[in-house]
Amino acid sequence: MTTTRDAGEIAVAFSRVLRGAGLTVPTSSTIAFAEALACTGLGDREETFWVGRTTLVRRPEDHELFDRAFRVFWEHVEAGDLEVIEDEPIDLTLAIDDDSLDGDDGPDDAAGSDDPVIELRFSATEVLRNRDFADYSAEELVEAQQLMSRLRLVGSPRRSLRLTTSANRTNRPDLRRTVRAAMRAGGEPVRRHHLTPSTRQRRLVLLLDISGSMEPYARALIRFVHAAVAGRQKVEAFALGTRLTRLTRELSSRDPDEALRRAATRVADFGGGTRLGDGLAVFNDEWGQRGMARGAIVVILSDGWDRGDPAVLGEQMQRLHRVTHKVIWVNPLKVTPGYAPLARGMAAALPHVDAVVEGHAIDAIERLAAEISEP
Structure with a gap:
């Protein structure tokens, strides 16, 4: 078999095929399938079949559907239909046509097979939902902007006077x-x-780390921040680098190109160093303690790498957490296998965070939107 997809991509693609066929495949099963494939490899079709059935199928009545789906899927894999085309992986969903079971088969069905017809469809949108932001092209960033603009960032309501x-x-x-x-x-x-x-709606405050270590992800996450500011009321946006920069006014335009151009003009330290503790101290002193963060949902988008004193970051996170409704930390590195919060900044902030979520792809941002909506 010749394919440029690794075990993780094969696992995600096939899990989506099974979901399209009607099987319930939780994310934990997909992860187990990917980990098993990483150990066994993709060279032996029969071995891959049993690895998939063991990790992805929970009910005996689903075995027959799994067998047919695997057979069709693996034929496409071996034929090279899952090859990367122009550096973009092609994702798969599954459609099952049950008309063949009604007995009104066409001339092409002379063989009289009673099995449902399994067809594979390609979906570029599903590819983007799971693709790492660091691998996005300029055109894909524009498409991602459109997907993120559809998200509903609705926090739990707060009681008004x-x-x-x-x-x-x-x-x-x-x-x-x-x-x-x-x-x-x-x-x-x-x-x-x-x-x-x-x-009334709780205020949403977004603090985006724009340091050099976050650069591969910041170019996509700034588009999420813009979608949030332009899409709902009571959203504040800040850039965290060597200094704190408020970007709410620049990102309020509904024209993404205009908003990003104005934000780029405003931010002078993009791709530089980061002093998260000092930046949060400025936010707490000038904005947070005055009421912007009081009862609000604060989202920090950062990998946790900080050149400053971690004790300062821990102190400022404690101050921030004391006045907010919820603090969410979005770390794109969390998706990395074996990830642990070993960065000094991340370790210092963790005790004062209500939730840590991934931020490497569209589907991770969708989970962030769900976390924001939680009471």
Whole structure:
């Protein structure tokens, strides 16, 4: 078999084929399949078959469908249909046509096979969802921008001091509306009105590390930050490098090219060093403690590599966590096999973080959006 795909890419592609066929394949099973393939290799078809069935199939009734899907999928692998084309891996989904089971087969079905027809379809969008941002071309970054602009970044609501009408009679009476209704009814309080505290959207604060170590990912993550700022209200954006730079105004334009151009003009230290602790100290002193971070959801997008004193970063993270609703750290390196938070900055920040998520691809950003929505 000749293919440029490694075990991980084969595992992801085949898992998606099985999901398209209707099988339930959790991410943990895909990871187990990839790890097993890394040990056994891809040279022996029969061995790969049993590795896949052992790790990906949980119910005996799914064996038959798995066998057919594997047979068709592996024929495409051996034929070279999964080769990288122009440096872009082609992803696969699976469609099953059950019309052949109805007995109304065409002339091409003279063999009389009762097996459903399995077809493979190519999806460039699914490729981008799982492809590492560091491998994106300029054209793919534009496509990624469109995908990220569809994300809904809705945090859990917070209670407001403002009151709104309530149908619950146990809430606070609305005397003004009750009296007005009584006057319209000849002075009789026919209907009593009540009030309850309203809710409002929590502020979302995004702090993007633009240091040299983050450069392969920052060019994609800045597009996510723009999509967040342009797509909803109450979003603040900052760049963290050798200094802290507020980018909310520059990224508020709905034109991505214009927004990124203005942000690039504003940021003078892109690709340089980073002093996360000092930058967070400025944010806490000038913005966070004044109310921007109070009750907000704060997302830090960084690999945790810091040239400053880790004790300073730990102290500032503690200050930040004390006033926020939630602190989420997005680390693109978390996807690396065997990853551990060994960077001094990451280790210092970890005790004051509510969640650490990956940030290397579109599907990781989708998981980030889900994490932001969690109460």
